Every structure is written in structure tokens, then in C-alpha cells.
Amino acid sequence: MSHGPSEPSDHSSAGKPAPKRTPLYDRHVALGARIIDFGGWAMPVQYASILEEHKAVRTGVGLFDVCHMxxxxxxxxxxxxxxxxxxxxxxxxxxxxxxxxxxxxxxxxxxxxxxxxxxxxxxxxxxxxxxxxxxxxxxxxxxxxxxxxxxxxxxLSAETGLIAVQGPHAAALLDRLAHEAGFSALKSFHFKAGEMLGVTVWAARTGYTGEDGFELFCPASEAARIWDALLSAGGDFGVKPCGLGARDTLRLEACLSLYGNDIDQTTTPYEAGLGWVVKLDHDFIGRPALEQKKAAGLSRKLVAFVMEGRGTARHGYPIFAEPEGGAPIGIVTSGSLGPTVGKNIGLGYVPIARAEVGQTLYVDCRGKRIAALLAKSPFYRRSAV
Amino acid sequence: MSKDYPNDLRYTNDHEWVRINGKIATVGITAYAVEQLGDITLIDLPKEGEKFARGAQLATVESVKAVSDIYAPVSGSVVKVNVPVGDSPEMLNEDCYDEGWIVELEMSNPSEVDQLMTSAQYEKELSDNAH
The missing domain is CATH 3.30.70.1400 (Aminomethyltransferase beta-barrel domains)
Known part of the structure; x- marks a missing residue:
């Protein structure tokens, strides 16, 4: 058996400096996590099962170590x-x-x-x-x-701990540990300071999972204590520690971009479907170029697709217009099983003329072209409370 | 997950196991391979009658995070594939040695078995590679 290109590089791989550790590293090891090198950080990719961790966030609550950010x-x-x-x-x-x-x-x-x-x-x-x-x-x-x-x-990166608490029970869990702070009353994309376990933390109603939830900013030295308290206080909510694997499947279902996969220095926000974060009525670096690109129109676009045949699209796989022959017209930037949507899903760049929802394209999955149906983004949207 | 490597099986560097019964070699992937892959979501099986040289790509297994090839540990032709595993690949996560076997090969060169590792050799290989 040999691992394909999407296998994360192993923690023990030689020739690189030892990966950095977050304040929660010892917790991950004690919880039995599989640790990988993620951008120079020793991070948990999963504890027991990506699918179970994914489900915990969609139905209960999950904790993510994001201290590396x-x-x-x-x-x-x-x-x-x-x-x-x-x-x-x-x-x-x-x-x-x-x-x-x-x-x-x-x-x-x-x-x-x-x-x-x-x-x-x-x-x-x-x-x-x-x-x-x-x-x-x-x-x-x-x-x-x-x-x-x-x-x-x-x-502030080194001195700041960051824990994401994500899932439908996230607000109730925070209330249990910091009922005075009123974090559960925060609106989406709002944050406030409050006391939790005798420490002043910031709770922000933000996340990277497509689910309701919070990101807790705390002193790095307090991160492990807060992590432990969240885990032990949330037993009846089905709280689970969640690794980067589930973080990736969750964000992909919600069509949230991953830098280095879906967006980078060669892509513009317009191509990536992030035109809504570009406001041309203020002064910022890149505005003249983006104004020009907007006026000229897009040549390619990030699309969402659902695999119709047996196969998982992965980062870097070529996309074709036809089931055989021809040259690649695009490239997959992210792909995985979408555990909640129950299908293999992905994102990729294709020419604008091929970007229409409902079109069938073909992903070359290691030599086999598998049909992929262009779908509406996102694949998953949580129901309104 | 238990990291058991049963004594009655032989092993490859690529983390396949083989159970020998006369000319029939049953092939699967080891507990180590399953642990590395995580939740297995898809397996592409060969067809009965297909012939494989030792080291040729026999099957493909995909998990949420990774895709891996399974190579023929010995040369031979496929006499049986585990259809239930094809339908429910998560069986590999539950039991990779019994219910989770992948194919049975009729060996064309049974002496190749001598080149496979014993469980003790395989475990040593794993611990050597871990450091």
C-alpha cells in the first residue's frame, strides 16, 4: 500500500525543522490523536475518527485547537x-x-x-x-x-491561545462555564470579553465549520485549562475534541476557502467567489487591479461539484470537459467525502463558460475520469434556529 | 485501535497481509495501514479472473483524508473478491484481518511467499520506521 499525494506529510519526516507545538500539544497526545505536520505545526489530524468528529460538530459540539493561527x-x-x-x-x-x-x-x-x-x-x-x-x-x-x-x-501569536467551540450546543456549553459573560447572546461575527474560569477571554461568534459556534481567545498559558474544562463540562452535549481532518470536511461542506488549496497568490477574490469581501469604494492594496479585473470579466471561477461516479476528487486532480480525450480545462482545489451531505464533493477552478450549475464535468481520479455535477454552493447550510 | 499482527499471516513493506492456504493467498491491509488511513470510505476491487504480477496495483482504497494503492503481495489471478467490503468499506476499520479481507489470489509462483515478512519481522520494520 502506498499513500497518494493527499496524504499529509508524516510528523516524523526528516530534513525539516521539528514542527512547533501549540499549548495543547500534550493534550492531543494524551487523547490519542494522530499528529501531523501542518504548515510547520504538530497538529492533531484526528483523535478517533474524522467522521465521528464531523458529526459531533453538526449535532453536538466539537473543540478545535486553533492556537497555531x-x-x-x-x-x-x-x-x-x-x-x-x-x-x-x-x-x-x-x-x-x-x-x-x-x-x-x-x-x-x-x-x-x-x-x-x-x-x-x-x-x-x-x-x-x-x-x-x-x-x-x-x-x-x-x-x-x-x-x-x-x-x-x-x-500576539505566541502569547495567544485560540480554541474553536463549534456546534449547535456550543452556546450552551459556554454558558455553563461563563454564565455571567453572556457569550450566548452574541450575534454572528460579534465578540466580547468576559470571564471564564477566572480568566478574561474573548469569545467571538465566528468559526470555520458552517455551524454555529465560537472562537475563544485566551492567554496561551490558560489554553490547556480551558480546553480541559470545556471537555469535562460538555459530556452530556456529546463534546468531542476534533482534528484538522474534520475541520477540513466541515469547512468544505460549507464551501469556506482554504488558503493554499482554493485561494493563493495566483487567484483573485473574484475568481474564488469572494467578490462579496471586496468593497471597491475604499482605498486598499490591489484595488486598481481588482477594479480592472472586475471590468474585464472573469476567465475562470471556483465551482462546487458533486461526484456522480465512484471516486474522490483531491487537490490537484485535473478536470476535463469530456469523459475521454481532450486537454484538461481546470483543476480540483479541494475534495473529500462530505460526511453530512453523504456524497463526494469538491471545489475547483474551471473556465467561466464551463462553470454553470448543472453541467457535468469529469475529474481525472488517478487515471479514471469520474463524472462530476456542478452544484450550488454551499453543499451544507445549517438550518435557521 | 489494536495494533495486532497475527502470527499466521505474512506481511509486505507496503502494509498488506497475506494468509496462505495451499495455492490460495488471501490479501488484506494491516491494522497499521488502516490506522494511517483513518475512516475508509471507498475501495475499488479487481475483477475475478484478473491476473496480477507481484507488486502490481491490485486495488485502491480511499479514506476521508487519503487515497492509497494496494499492491499484489504475490503473483496470481483473482479467484474471489470480498464484495461486502466493496459495498461497506468501513468494514476495514472494524476488522481488517477477517471480515475485511480484500481478495483471494490463486498464486502462480508460491515460492514468492518466502520473500514476505513474518509478523515479528513486520513489527520490527514498523518500529524501525517510527524512529
């Missing part, structure tokens, strides 16, 4: 102005305690990263960035805020 603060009277220039979405309209998903673009419109901007006050903003992009992003942010005297940037 980066946090950057912008402090000073120029914080809003500085961040506005860096991101495609319009953060000027945010109120205190509000968060917004956005892209960060290069001058040519390619994507530096996707992130969430949290406005605490008019003079303090925190941006949460992808773990694998921390150094690149911070260098980019520094380069483009250099010379400002009204805003100071600081990397």
Missing part, C-alpha cells in the same frame, strides 16, 4: 485607517465588538491571505491570520504600515 494587533489612533488599506473588505463600518471576514491582496489582486478582522475599539484592531502565513503576512503588514506614527503593530 496568528494574531496581529494594530494599536493607535490610525489603527482603522491602517487596516483599511491592507484588506479588501471595508472595516471602516465596523463597530466596537464586531468582526469581519476579508481578503488581503497583493497589488495585482492575488491573495496574500484570508483573515478575520476584529475591532475592539477605534484604536485597537486584531487580525487573525492563517498559521502557515504568519511570517509572510506580518512582513506584508509591516511593509505597508511602515512610516506610520499613528499605529503600532504587534505579533
Amino acid at each position: 496568528g494574531e496581529v494587533e494594530f494599536v493607535g489612533l490610525g489603527a482603522v485607517d491602517a487596516v483599511e488599506k491592507l484588506v479588501t473588505n471595508d472595516v471602516r463600518k465596523l463597530v466596537d465588538g464586531q468582526a469581519r471576514y476579508t481578503a488581503v491582496c497583493y497589488e495585482d489582486g492575488g491573495i496574500v491571505d484570508d483573515c478575520i478582522v476584529y475591532r475592539e475599539r477605534h484604536d485597537r484592531i486584531v487580525i487573525v491570520i492563517n498559521a502557515s502565513n504568519i511570517e509572510k503576512d506580518i512582513a506584508w503588514f509591516r511593509k505597508h504600515t511602515d512610516g506610520r506614527t499613528d499605529c503600532v503593530l504587534r505579533d
Whole structure:
């Protein structure tokens, strides 16, 4: 048996520096997780079963260690102005305690990263960035805020713990540990500070699963204690620790982009279906290029598809217009079984003329072309409460 | 998951196991392989009568996270495939040595069995590779 290209690289693979550990690493090992190297971090890919962890988030509540993600603060009277220039979405309209998903673009419109901007006050903003992009992003942010005297940037990644609590019972679980804080009253994409287990944490009603839930910011030194408390307090909610495997199947069903798979420096937000986070009525890096691209129209687009035959599309598989012959017309960026939708699903870039929902395309799954039906995005949407 | 490697089986570097009964070699994948794959969601089986040289791709197994080839541990032709496993590949996660066998090969060169590892050799191989 040999592993195909989608198998994550093994933790023990030689020739690379030892992967970094989050404050929860020992917990993952004690819980029997399988650990992989994910962008330089030793992270749990699964504890017992990706399918069970996925289900826990859709029906109960799941905990994710996302301490590896980066946090950057912008402090000073120029914080809003500085961040506005860096991101495609319009953060000027945010109120205190509000968060917004956005892209960060290069001058040519390619994507530096996707992130969430949290406005605490008019003079303090925190941006949460992808773990694998921390150094690149911070260098980019520094380069483009250099010379400002009204805003100071600081990397909070090492001192900040981040735990995602996701699932229909997430709010009830937080109430159990922090009933005074009123986190369960937060609206989507809002956050507030409150006390939990004697520590001041931030709870944000955000996530990466397509489910209701929160992300808890805490001091890194308190992350393990909070993790333990959440696990032991949520037994009757079916709380489960969840790894990167379930995080990926959950986000894919919800059609949330994964940087490095679905979006990167060669894709624009428009192509990626993220035009809704580009607001052209404010000044930001990449705006002229994106204006031009918008006016010129798209040549390709990220589409969602459901496999009709037996086969799983995986990152990098070619897409064809015909069941045989011809040249590839596109490429798969993400693919997996969608455990809740019960089908093999995927995302990929195809020419705009082939991007219509209902069309059949063919994914070359290791030499076999399997029919794939273009579907409406997302594959999964939680029902309104 | 238990990491048992039954004594009556022979093993390959690629994490297949083989149970020998006369000229018939029953083939499956080891507990180690199953653990590496995680939840198995799909298995592509060969057809009865198909012939495979030792080391040729015999079947494909997919899990939520990975796709892997299963190679013929010995040369031979397929006399039986485990149809229930094709329909319910998660059986491999539950029992990869008995209910979860994959194919039976009629060996064309039974002396190839001598090149397969014993359970002790296979376990040593696994622990050597872990460090």
C-alpha cells in the first residue's frame, strides 16, 4: 500500500525543522490523536475518527485547537485607517465588538491571505491570520504600515491561545462555564470579553465549520485549562475534541476557502467567489487591479461539484470537459467525502463558460475520469434556529 | 485501535497481509495501514479472473483524508473478491484481518511467499520506521 499525494506529510519526516507545538500539544497526545505536520505545526489530524468528529460538530459540539493561527494587533489612533488599506473588505463600518471576514491582496489582486478582522475599539484592531502565513503576512503588514506614527503593530501569536467551540450546543456549553459573560447572546461575527474560569477571554461568534459556534481567545498559558474544562463540562452535549481532518470536511461542506488549496497568490477574490469581501469604494492594496479585473470579466471561477461516479476528487486532480480525450480545462482545489451531505464533493477552478450549475464535468481520479455535477454552493447550510 | 499482527499471516513493506492456504493467498491491509488511513470510505476491487504480477496495483482504497494503492503481495489471478467490503468499506476499520479481507489470489509462483515478512519481522520494520 502506498499513500497518494493527499496524504499529509508524516510528523516524523526528516530534513525539516521539528514542527512547533501549540499549548495543547500534550493534550492531543494524551487523547490519542494522530499528529501531523501542518504548515510547520504538530497538529492533531484526528483523535478517533474524522467522521465521528464531523458529526459531533453538526449535532453536538466539537473543540478545535486553533492556537497555531496568528494574531496581529494594530494599536493607535490610525489603527482603522491602517487596516483599511491592507484588506479588501471595508472595516471602516465596523463597530466596537464586531468582526469581519476579508481578503488581503497583493497589488495585482492575488491573495496574500484570508483573515478575520476584529475591532475592539477605534484604536485597537486584531487580525487573525492563517498559521502557515504568519511570517509572510506580518512582513506584508509591516511593509505597508511602515512610516506610520499613528499605529503600532504587534505579533500576539505566541502569547495567544485560540480554541474553536463549534456546534449547535456550543452556546450552551459556554454558558455553563461563563454564565455571567453572556457569550450566548452574541450575534454572528460579534465578540466580547468576559470571564471564564477566572480568566478574561474573548469569545467571538465566528468559526470555520458552517455551524454555529465560537472562537475563544485566551492567554496561551490558560489554553490547556480551558480546553480541559470545556471537555469535562460538555459530556452530556456529546463534546468531542476534533482534528484538522474534520475541520477540513466541515469547512468544505460549507464551501469556506482554504488558503493554499482554493485561494493563493495566483487567484483573485473574484475568481474564488469572494467578490462579496471586496468593497471597491475604499482605498486598499490591489484595488486598481481588482477594479480592472472586475471590468474585464472573469476567465475562470471556483465551482462546487458533486461526484456522480465512484471516486474522490483531491487537490490537484485535473478536470476535463469530456469523459475521454481532450486537454484538461481546470483543476480540483479541494475534495473529500462530505460526511453530512453523504456524497463526494469538491471545489475547483474551471473556465467561466464551463462553470454553470448543472453541467457535468469529469475529474481525472488517478487515471479514471469520474463524472462530476456542478452544484450550488454551499453543499451544507445549517438550518435557521 | 489494536495494533495486532497475527502470527499466521505474512506481511509486505507496503502494509498488506497475506494468509496462505495451499495455492490460495488471501490479501488484506494491516491494522497499521488502516490506522494511517483513518475512516475508509471507498475501495475499488479487481475483477475475478484478473491476473496480477507481484507488486502490481491490485486495488485502491480511499479514506476521508487519503487515497492509497494496494499492491499484489504475490503473483496470481483473482479467484474471489470480498464484495461486502466493496459495498461497506468501513468494514476495514472494524476488522481488517477477517471480515475485511480484500481478495483471494490463486498464486502462480508460491515460492514468492518466502520473500514476505513474518509478523515479528513486520513489527520490527514498523518500529524501525517510527524512529
